[in-house]
Amino acid sequence: MNGDKPLHLACISGSVDVVAALIRMAPHPCLLNIQNDVAQTPLHLAALTAQPNIMRILLLAGAEPTVRDRHGNTALHLSCIAGEKQCVRALTEKFGATEIHEAHRQYGHRSNDKAVSSLSYARLPADLEIRNYDGERCVHLAAEAGHIDILRILVSHGADINAREGKSGRTPLHIAIEGCNEDLANFLLDECEKLNLETATYAGLTAYQFACIMNKSRMQNILEKRGAETVTPPDSDYDSSDIEDLDDTKMYDRFGDPRYFVSYNGGNPMTVA
Template sequence: MDHCRASSSNQLDYDMDSKHGKVFPCNDDRLDSGLDSLKEDAYNGIVNEMELLKMAPIESREYCNEPWKLEKTEDGDTLLHLAIIHEAEDYANQMIDHSRNDPFLNTQNHQRQTPLHLAVIMEQPQIVERLLKAGCDPQLVDECGNTALHIACKNGSLHCFSLLTQACTQQLPSILATPNYSGHNCLHLVSIHGFLSLVERLTELGADINAQEQCNGRSPLHLAVDLQNLELVKLLIAKGANVNSVTYGGYTPYHLTYGRQNAEIQQQLYDLTDYQLRELPESEAEDSDEEAVSDDDTMYDDFLWMGQK
């Protein structure tokens, strides 16, 4: 089994009820937003127009007067977006070289994707490296709140991950701490998808191993238990994860082993969890919820609808 992917390769982001262990599908980030935005014939037409533009030598150009930078599709994609989407590396390289430290490199399409986002999505590490050296901003987020590094973490893109973390040393602490709009930071994403090598690398780079995702306060260790990923549980514990961390509902990682099949995970966490935190939180809340429902029912028992109670 690949060291990078310890859990099932088709694990998706999800929402989970930490109390009852129910998994719900998550309306997740759509990462292929512009990939089919232009038909091949139309793209070839734009390529022909680019060739007619006859790019002048870099040192003699005035960036603001370059007409090809103003071209956009109905999806907001620039010619650079399109060159990356259609894997036209030579054209992409020319445009990047003619746009060093130019805001054009950070142009966002209608889904707020920059060329850097698309280069990571399309697994084009050479373009990623060239964009970073040309001065693109790695902190920009798409419409789902993902930076390019979030996408590399989610996709398990080792080469793109390495390029981004090496080039963004100053911005890296901020990027690692930033959650996307689903409440997940980079460490949560690699944990959810079971990329053990990236989990290890992120902790070495300073990612907070106990960071709580914003949905209900699960740490990476909670997520590992949710997914029944024994190897990830062991790795996180070895890296210093807090086994006594509690979700917003008061549940430790050990609590999430109840009703789960992997007895080894349960035993390991039982041994490490503070004895005062081993018992499940009192379930009186469920009873009180039922009482609240019955109270609500009686509250409106005199409500009339078309003459009937």
């Protein structure tokens, strides 16, 4: 059973009443963070099976949102990859007074009193800037999957839209260029006030220079019209065909098919056709 405990199984099946009953039986909130054999907590599984209501219950009861699975992903990372807006909201929006009152009524000392008291005035302490084991933050994962609505939520909660991923230093804008995703690029350029057009990769390439190396002339024109500095890329060993080859393989190398969040099968992703 891949180390799944009753609470893991209840989350997978979407049994809200069973989840609530098991939480009431837990003597301490730390037991809500038990990981199975692939390092998934109940909160991870609620994210994988798109159960935002269960996610809120777990968080109110004291589940820790920053625990990582075997790939270094938190529940928020998984929700961003899957494009599950309601799950992202469940992990980032502040608790309402009704939710807080109900948590105290149902769980008493088992609820995360410190978090609940502060969250009545602030958003959840979500893991917006945590990197997974590939060095990617939530903004990178959402950008790679083309989930503009998810990026919009993340940015509204203060996520760094200029963050560089840990391997090559690409920002969401570099990712938009790499995938030739004009809708994503336009969102970043039009709606993200803090976007820095000149943020460079670890190799010193701005978004415009990155577009030049990849022979993305349309993306170059878009960036030029938005005020990007049209500086010639430095001499390097880059080959545009090598970079373009990453488009179809990057997500598969890390997770298998990035669309795997359709259902759950004993800790292993299931792909869809």
